[in-house]
Amino acid sequence: MKELVTGEMRVKTPKTEALESASRWEEEKYEDGVKWKFLEHNGPCFPAEYQPLPSNVHFLYDGKKVKLSLEAEEVAFFFAQMLDHEYTTKKVFRENYFKDWRKEMTNEERSLIKDLDKCDFGEIHAMHKAKVEARKNMTKEEKLVVKEANQKVVEEYGYCLLDHHKERIGNFKIEPPGLFRGRGEHPKQGMLKKRIQPEDVIINCSKEARVPKPPAGHRWKEVRRDNSVTWLASWTENIQGSIKYIMLNANSKLKGEKDWEKYEIARKLKLCVDDIRNQYGQDLKSKQMVTRQRAVALYFIDKLALRAGNEKEEGETADTVGCCSLRVEHITLHEKLEGNECVVEFDFLGKDSIRYYNKVPVITKVFKNLKLFLENKQPGDDLFDRLNTGMLNKHLGSLMAGLSAKVFRTYNASITLQQQLKELTNKSDNEPEKLLSYNRANRAVAILCNHQRAPPKTFDQSMANLQAKIDARKETLALEKTELKQAKKEAKTRNSSDPKLQNLVERKKAAVKRCEEQLLKLELQATDREENKQISLGTSKLNYLDPRISVAWCKNTEVPIEKIYNKSLRDKFAWAIDMTEEDFEF
DNA sequence: CTGCGAACTTAGAACACCAGCT
DNA sequence: AGCTGGTGTTCTAAGTTCGCAG
Known part of the structure; x- marks a missing residue:
């Protein structure tokens, strides 16, 4: 696998060989498995070590001051620090905390402190908040x-x-x-x-x-x-x-090359993805149950960009799933739903306990298989009871060197970006419009990969503020327009060759135009922000989108790369910025 | 195979910072 | 100058993958 990829990676040479930063991507590779020589x-x-509480700050138990040992005090401080956080109200959090805290206590402390509800961390919490505040208020x-x-x-x-x-x-x-x-x-x-x-x-x-x-x-x-x-x-x-x-x-260099390699593998998948799709299409009819399950899982991974879904140890982590670990309770089959046939309704918690909710029309063969997999099972049973990620990846590896489940996410994310950019970008658009198109393409990927974020706490407020700005701008624009009309009228009725009047008209025209541009920009911003409310674009930009697609797009549309990549992104993707020509195709 | 652990990528939240406003 | 909202950075949890031992 390594060989295949490395070979292809050498095809394109950075054009600025003289630059140290560019030539770095061209250095000799070490023998297999060796990551460095020095x-x-x-x-x-x-x-820093824990700083004990000052003598005027106390911990109280059952209303009485208690001087804790250094070890117990430090752990009390951890809890006090978090008092504003929802965590400290959760039963599991409190129980786990109290159990572990007691382990840090002296025998004496342990025999006294038996109930977290009787603990008063108020003074410690106040001290911590004051410290944070003081830090904020430091002078320049x-x-x-x-x-x-x-x-x-x-x-x-x-x-x-x-x-x-x-x-x-x-x-x-x-x-x-x-x-x-x-x-x-x-x-x-x-x-x-x-x-x-x-x-x-x-x-x-x-x-x-x-x-x-x-x-x-x-x-x-x-x-x-x-x-x-x-x-x-x-x-x-x-x-x-x-x-x-x-x-x-x-x-x-080490991380950059690995990242480059990742995208090269995804591009290799592009070349054989049709064959692979045909293959799992055939496998949907297999006599072997395992093969059918594998085919349906692959269908989901490919079409919906689901994660592989390893088994997890129960009780050790939150109950989340991916494709292979889906349970019966996570899907609902609808013969008909909202005008579509064969709809699968997904509802489960994925990585980071982010909810995945989607209603997807699927091909009949998949639908029929799913019905079969659900037969005689309880809600808590595995949907793919004969399959795990190891078997799936082993199969994928045999179809293409370097192929595993996650490559589909990279491939589908990058190809979606490329398609969307092609579809949405107009040469004649101005820069803010082009950037909206880029963000929309990026957003299509984020939705595909289910990259969510908690809506910012201030979202509604900041949206209202922006709307107010837009309204104000609209009013100004109306005013400017009236003034323009007035000026035109005057120029016409009075001496039309008066250069002063002509000049006024021109100035008013310019003012209207400027105002219109500003309004448009604000409106685009509002659209962009609204559409982005619960969607996080950063994750796909950082981890799934071949940067060469973006670099080529910037070159083609004459949008400076700084508009879509900040400094650290430009550093991370230096290899792509160095080598990508405007005709790059993923 | 299967289970397990090591290594590495991917992820959202929290935090820090700064530009543009009042 | 101080405030605020938005962006960029940091943090570390939570995934995937792979190889090895039994």
Whole structure:
């Protein structure tokens, strides 16, 4: 797989070879599995120690002041900090919290503090809020001092040397302790996320490199020399027992090449997607139940851009599903619905407990299979009881090198963007109109991939404000128009060759035009914002849309790339900006 | 196969910051 | 100068994939 992709990736050469940034994408690849030859860094940055409460701030239990041990106090502080958050009102959160908090208490504390409802974190909460407020109200000079200090930290910990290049590290800070904030109905929400010590951390760097110094009085858990992986440091977190990594920034060579490769695989799928669709179309009639289930799952993944859907351990995480883990209760079949036949109604929680709700007309063969899969099953049973992601991906891998379920999301997202841009963009449009078209194309993808966001709390207000602006502009425009008419009339009835009057007419004309443009711009903005209320465009832009489509579109429409990519996006997609010509086709 | 863990990508929320307004 | 809304950045949770051991 690696070979196939790498070969194709070399076809197009960046045109600005002289530039270091461009030629970087052309360096020799290492043998399979080797990610680097030299890696040196300063290790991760640890969060500050807990600062004990000042003597005038108290924790109260059952109305009485209680001086807590340092350990118990720190954990009390975590809860106090979150008091404004909905989390602290949730039963599971509170129970998990209290259980873990009590583990940090001394015997004495534990025998006293037996009921979270009797705990009063008010003073601690107030102190925390005051601190946040004070930080906000710092003078310019004070803020500058903080900024410079942060800058120092970035300089020290934010970069590494990987082969010949100084690279930015993505997350060089160890995650601070706190209360676990799982998404949705997470059974572990509120548990104590423990402070990570250097003794928990594995460092990865090359043999020749200077080993980072652990904080004074501490040692690393291990120093590893593994160049088959890209991480610089890792530790195991205590909530799920999973490993956390310190890795490079998205603008690094290593991440950039991987991203490029991802889009090349998706383009390869474009070449064989018709065959694959024919194949699973045939498989819908297979005698083998597994094959039929696989075919229907693939149909969903392809048509609806569903995620693969691995099984999850019950009780460890929120109850969410993807394609292969769909249960009977997540779909409803309608022979007829709203004028369509064979409609599948989906309603389930996907990644991050985001709801997926969709009514989709499907082909008869799929519909019939679904009916079959539902026979004699309970709501809680698996829809695809003979299938899992491993089997599905194994099959996909045999159809095309490098193919897995998620490639369909990348492919369908990118191809949709390209099609939509072609359909929506008019050469003759002005820039704001072109940008609206781009956003609409982007939005079509976000809807396909179900990238949602909570509507901004201030949404209705800010929409009303914008509308008020539009109304005001309309009034001004009407006024300007009347004035223009007046000026024209005067110029006609009086001496029409009076240059002063002619000049006035011209000026009024210009004013009207300017006003109209501003109005249009505002109206486009309003449309864009309204359509975007619950949709997040960023995720697809960052993860699913081949940047070369966007770069080529910018070149074709003469829209500056800055209008659609901010600085970090331009850095991340530097490879695409460097190499893409206006005739690029995904 | 199947189960498991490691490594890496993808995701929305929270937070920080800054431009444009009053 | 202070406010505010919107954008960009940071954070870290939650997915996918793959390879390995049994």
